[in-house]
Amino acid sequence: MAPMRALICVAVALALAAGAAAVDPYSVNLHVMVDAAAGTEGDIVFTIDPSKAPRGAERFKEAVEAGVYDNARFFRAIEGFMVQFGIPGEPAVAKEWKEKRIEDDEVVDSNTRG
Template sequence: MRYLPCLAACLLLVSCGDKPAPPSKKVTSSVPLKDQPMPDVYKVLFDTSKGSFVVEVHKDWAPIGAARFWMLVNTGFFNDTRFFRVRPGFIAQFGLSGDPQTNSMLSATPVDDDPVKQKNMKGTISFAQGGKRSRRTQMFVNLKDNSDLDKDGFAPFGKVTLGLDVFEKLYSGYGEWEPPGRGPNATRILTEGNNYLDARFPRLDKILRAKVVR
C-alpha cells in the first residue's frame, strides 16, 4: 500500500484623552501559507463529492509524515484527486495526483520513516508504504481497528475528528485495485492520472479541495 491558516493578530490602540479607541484591526501575514512554520497540531478540511471531513494532525505522533502532509495540502496536491481504493470495513486510500508530472516528481522524493507511536485505530490516517523509506504521497484512513498494521510500520500521523461517516458513503463497487482485483491500477494512475481514472472508473469519489483550517 501505499502548509497553517493565515496568521492573524489583533492590534489594540491605546486611547488618548477622551477620544475613544478605534476598533481592533485584523492584521494578516503576507507570508505564503506553505512557507509558514508547521504547528505542533493542525487541522485540514477536505471537501469531497460525498461531504466534508476534518483531519487533525499531531506532529509528535509522526513528525516526518506530518510535515509531508503539510506540504501536500499547502501546495494543492489533493485538489481534484480520487479515492482510488475503498475497502469497506478496512481502509479508504487516496493520495495520487491527477497530474502525471506531479506524481513523477513526488515519487522521486520519498521521505524517511517515522516510528509507530500510535495504533492504527478507526479514524486514524497513515501513509502507505511498502518497506523502508518508501513513503511518498499515498495514505489511507482506517475504517476499523487495524492495529495489526502497527507491526508493519504504518505510522498514524493524525485522525479524522469530523465527518468519519463520509467514508461509509464512498463508492466501493470497483473492488480491490488491480492486481488482484478489478479496481484501478496504481501504476496507471501514476502515469496517466485523472484521464485514466475518469475514463475507466468514473464512479470513484473525488476530493474537491483540501485546506488547513483552525
C-alpha cells in the same frame, strides 16, 4: 565541568522545545467532491496529530498545501478505521511527488488490536 553541564542543559531545553512544538495537533482542510454523478460535495477536515509521526504529518500538510490531492481519487473509506486516497489527478504532479522521499518516523505506537 561547568561549561559541559551548561551545554547539556541547553541541549535538553532545545530538545524539549522542539518536541513541544512538534506535537501540537492541527487541522488540514480538503474540499472533496464525494459523488460527481449526484453533485454531492463537501469539506473533509483531517486533524493531524504529529506526536506519532511528525515527518509523515508534515509531509501530508505540505502535499495538501501544494495541491497534490487536487483532483485525486478516493479508493475506499472504512468508518472509524481509514481512508485510502492519494494518486494525484495530474500525471506531472504524480511524477514529481513519487520522487520525493522522507525519512521514516520512529515507531512509537502499534496497530495491534487491543
